[in-house]
Amino acid sequence: MADAEALIDVRGLEAWYGKRRILADVDFRVEPGEIRVIMGGSGSGKSTLLRHVLGLHRPSAGTIRVLGVDIAHADAAQMLDIRRKIGVSFQGGALLTSLSVGDNVALPLRELTTLDENTIRIMSRIKLEVVNLGGFQDLMPSQLSGGMVKRAALARAIVMDPKLLFFDEPSAGLDPVVSAELDELILRLRDALRMTIVVVTHELESAFKIADTITVLDQGRVLMTGTVDEVRNADNERIQDLLNRRPREVVVDVDAYMKRLTEEDA
Numbered sequence: 001m002a003d004a005e006a007l008i009d010v011r012g013l014e015a016w017y018g019k020r021r022i023l024a025d026v027d028f029r030v031e032p033g034e035i036r037v038i039m040g041g042s043g044s045g046k047s048t049l050l051r052h053v054l055g056l057h058r059p060s061a062g063t064i065r066v067l068g069v070d071i072a073h074a075d076a077a078q079m080l081d082i083r084r085k086i087g088v089s090f091q092g093g094a095l096l097t098s099l100s101v102g103d104n105v106a107l108p109l110r111e112l113t114t115l116d117e118n119t120i121r122i123m124s125r126i127k128l129e130v131v132n133l134g135g136f137q138d139l140m141p142s143q144l145s146g147g148m149v150k151r152a153a154l155a156r157a158i159v160m161d162p163k164l165l166f167f168d169e170p171s172a173g174l175d176p177v178v179s180a181e182l183d184e185l186i187l188r189l190r191d192a193l194r195m196t197i198v199v200v201t202h203e204l205e206s207a208f209k210i211a212d213t214i215t216v217l218d219q220g221r222v223l224m225t226g227t228v229d230e231v232r233n234a235d236n237e238r239i240q241d242l243l244n245r246r247p248r249e250v251v252v253d254v255d256a257y258m259k260r261l262t263e264e265d266a
């Protein structure tokens with residue numbers, strides 16, 4: 001497939017927080033219509049990669065093209081255009097507790113479009129139907145269960161019919177049944193609405209169920225990108241450790257450790 005067709009095309013990405021390198025030489029391409037899962041242990045750099053792709057951080061090195069635009073060099077109008085075409089459902093970005101479910105879902109339409117109120121209401125209700133929350137628009141977030149909150153946040157993320165949807169830890173804090181329902185919903189969004197979806201998850205079962213392709217991150221590097229079967233059968237000790245939940249052996253460089261403790265801004 002030609003390069004121009006990738007919706008996300010990250011090459012050679014490097015990211016630093018202070019003196020620590022968090023991502024090194026990351027290549028990450030997402031093709032239209034796929035569900036890509038980003039897997040990796042805690043602190044492997046999954047959120048940092050997403051933050052760069054969303055234009056929240058500038059890369060220290062490398063290029064990031066999203067929907068054909070080099071986002072490190074995009075102007076405000078280009079960024080706004082991209083934001084309109086991207087849906088985001090992040091763990092931290094929960095519903096606003098002071099707004100009804102319907103008003104939460106309508107938020108992107110009110111902030112990013114000039115549509116009239118009637119159209120906004122109809123569009124948000126349709127998206128609530130899509131996530132099986134039809135008729136719940138007048139409830140407050142505090143009246144919803146954990147799974148319903150996730151689905152309402154998903155309705156908000158897709159209310160603008162994004163080409164690209166980012167979903168951070170959909171299963172976090174949910175019981176297995178509710179989590180499985182959410183997986184089904186993600187698959188339906190890809191199939192029915194033809195969205196391209198990037199999901200970050202710790203849940204192996206969920207990852208294997210929804211992913212077309214998986215990118216495995218470890219210590220800020222991409223260990224591999226492949227299909228579910230390719231990742232499952234990977235001849236790579238670290239990947240097998242992650243799949244079998246074996247902890248990494250800790251190798252401590254004592255001199256470097258002492259130096260870090262005694263240097264400022266370590």
Ligand SMILES: Nc1ncnc2c1ncn2[C@@H]1O[C@H](COP(=O)(O)OP(=O)(O)OP(=O)(O)O)[C@@H](O)[C@H]1O
Nearest residue numbers: 017018022040041042043044045046047048049202
């Ligand atoms: N704002 C920050 N300042 C300094 N270091 C940070 C910052 N954000 C993250 N880090 C560090 O960068 C590394 C990667 O963090 P990141 O949140 O990207 O990992 P993650 O794979 O998303 O982890 P988790 O699954 O626990 O959310 C971690 O070592 C973390 O401590």
